[in-house]
Amino acid sequence: MVNRDAVALDDPVGESLRGRHAHLARRIGAAATYLPEVSTFAAVPAEAGPREWAELVRLLGPGELADMFSCPATPPSDWEPVFSLEGRQMIRTGSGRPDHRGAGPDTGVVELGAQDVPEMLDLVERTRPGPFRPRTHELGTYLGIRDNGTLVAMAGERLRPPGWTEISAVCTAPEARGQGHAARLVGALVARILARDERPFLHVAEANTGAVALYERLGFETRKPVTFRGFRIP
Known part of the structure; x- marks a missing residue:
């Protein structure tokens, strides 16, 4: 059973960073992440393209971990997978x-x-x-x-x-x-x-x-x- 009012749960990290956790966020363009001492989670739009991924690189830095939580967007092909865990x-x-x-x-x-x-x-x-x-x-x-x-x-x-x-x-x-x-x-x-x-x-x-x-x-x-x-x- 899927509630119609649950659409915000499709992007829980991004919705939180744009809303009630904005004071705990860092942002460049459409890319956002929590302050490092708060959480590892980052977010880009589900339809992210080269610009949005480049913004996340500027935000996190080369060599860093991009913890995408449940974001379905596919990163550039040269981004090395670190972990993948099935959940619900x-x-x-x-x-x-x-x-x-x-x-x-x-x-x-x-x-x-x-x-x-x-x-x-x-x-x-x-x-x-x-x-x-x-x-x-x-x-x-x-x-x-x-x-x-x-x-x-x-x-x-x-x-x-x-x-x-x-x-x-x-x-x-x-x-x-x-x-x-x-x-x-x-x-x-x-x-x-x-x-x-x-x-x-x-x-x-x-x-x-x-x-x-x-x-x-x-x-x-x-x-x-x-x-x-x-x-x-x-």
């Missing part, structure tokens, strides 16, 4: 029963900020949920769960195309898995997003079948398959 984009349809109690001392869910970045980076290094930089937390709200003061799970808001907010960086330390932390965090984020009259969506690697099953239980359904791609600029 999922949107919450309103079914399922995520935990909507939000953050607070009674839920064990706490809001994370700049002071928590070292722990967030350490958790990401241990669990590898995807790209995460020292200022990634500025993209939106990040929530966590602590065990005896130690951060053992987190999730947050990343891309924000008009009317939508992406849930990302969902991760749990190996020693804390099996306790429902991911479901609790995703549920708390869903509640916040819906309270703003926005819609939650997310991206997940196709091979991560456990995560796909979890998100389906929490009321998300697949909108479309996507391919995450990165290239080395010559």
